[in-house]
Amino acid sequence: MISPESRRIVSRRTRPAKSPLSQEAIVSTALELLSREGMAGLSLRKVAAALDTGPASLYVYVADLNELHVLVLDRVLGEVELPPEQAGDWRNRLKALLRSYFGVLLARPGLAQVALSTIPSGPNMMALTEALLSLLAEGGVDLRRAAWAIDLLLLQTAAVAAEQDNRRSQDESELARVAEAVHSVSAEQHPNIHALGDELVSGKGDRHDWALDVLINGVLSTPRP
Amino acid sequence: MISPESRRIVSRRTRPAKSPLSQEAIVSTALELLSREGMAGLSLRKVAAALDTGPASLYVYVADLNELHVLVLDRVLGEVELPPEQAGDWRNRLKALLRSYFGVLLARPGLAQVALSTIPSGPNMMALTEALLSLLAEGGVDLRRAAWAIDLLLLQTAAVAAEQDNRRSQDESELARVAEAVHSVSAEQHPNIHALGDELVSGKGDRHDWALDVLINGVLSTPRP
DNA sequence: ACCTGAACACCGTTCAAGT
DNA sequence: ACCTGAACACCGTTCAAGT
Secondary structure, three states: OHHHHHHHHHHHHHEEEEEEOOOHHHHHHHHHHHHHHHHHHOOOHHHHHHHHHHHHHHHHHOHHHHHHHHHHHHHHOOOOOOOOOOOHHHHHHHHHHHHHHHHHHHOOOOOOHHHHHOOOOOOOHHHHHHHHHHHHHOOOOOHHHHHHHHHHHHHHHHHHHHHHHHHHHHHHHHHHHHHHHHHHOOOOOOOOHHHHHHHHHOOOOHHHHHHHHHHHHHHOOOOOO | OOOOHHHEEEEEEHOOOOOOHHHHHHHHHHHHHHHHHHHHHHHHHHHHHHHHOOHHHHOOOOOOHHHHHEEEEEHHHHOOOOOOOOEEEEEHHHHHHHHHHHHHHHHHHOHHHHHHHHOOOOHHHHHHHHHHHHHHHOOOOOEEEEHHHHHHHHHHHHHHHHHHHHHHOOHHHHHHHHHHHOOOOOOOHHHHHHHHHHHHOOOOHHHHHHHHHHHHHHHHHHHOO
């Protein structure tokens, strides 16, 4: 009988560079590809190729592409920084937490889209959820309202991240098309759009902070029906 | 020289069922496929097949898949109902307008995702934008703040629609996985999640109205920095 | 100018066959 | 139990050749 140790040594000698397949290795490789190539790199075939195997081999560890998305997302959510209690009042800590979530989603191209199209349930998402709930509770929001509020806050943050990521990856001609459409409306047809002009298309970068204040103020002043 | 009329008659006789290719015909066909098959039906190859031609033929009228998305989205936005002035105060009309937008996005599976990943600039989007701006102006929101607010309102509405569409198209096992994750946390680890339980995963359907009030209240009480 | 067939470079997923 | 090659049923896009 061959012990596990000797088996490992033999396999190391014959194929020194190839680590054994595992869900963890698959997720790590997928994350590397996502960081380098964006959403386009996050394919089962590319992950398999990077691990020097065929795509069929991955199905032992991962049910389908959607499960890979869920796993990659939760892995990355481990990078979200939960603010310490000394970091200010609950509102500032809440905003810091959501800004960290925002930054993590924007750090990899395409990740925000993944966050919008999957329903994560991993341990890191649970930790983030719990932290948000307890910050809102500290702010005097009752728990049932907080449950609805964190959905709103997480969804809005992911959506803004996805929008900015789109803008980043789209060529300039797309943005020029929008700007042209806005400028070509007449004052009679659409007076408000005409009056705003560039204000409607430019400077989308620094609105997230304002958006967070809008949401927090709104949550504080709007009880559940 | 052959007049357009005689040319049309000849072409009718030889190929009675096949309408001539045009951007309009392509968008209509794409919309039919989207309604029937969802996002999976919205492919250039399927549109071409439905029009009885090869995929290469479409590139005369449409630059790429993204442009088709933009065109389909703006076509559908024509169905959004702009509320008449008699329909109540500005707040109720604003909510009615966004609910109409919400309903249009949800009427076709996958359309909300399209709305989140494209930057529309067609005439129907302009009309919707103008209507939102003028309703907010009526509510006393200054125009510069309104410009930021409508981004927030449109993005949130599309994101909630996309989330509900996801939920609808995903199999129940996905939702069961989330519910299981929530129920399996201990009271010591995550007391707030534990206390909420099902409240966190169920009844996501009727929150959009509350979300709209949160956003409107937030916008009213949060000036631009 | 418009249309087409064929090709290129990809996808996710399944399945029978191997170890 | 795990891995694999090969196949199936798709994609978007390009290009040379036709009309």
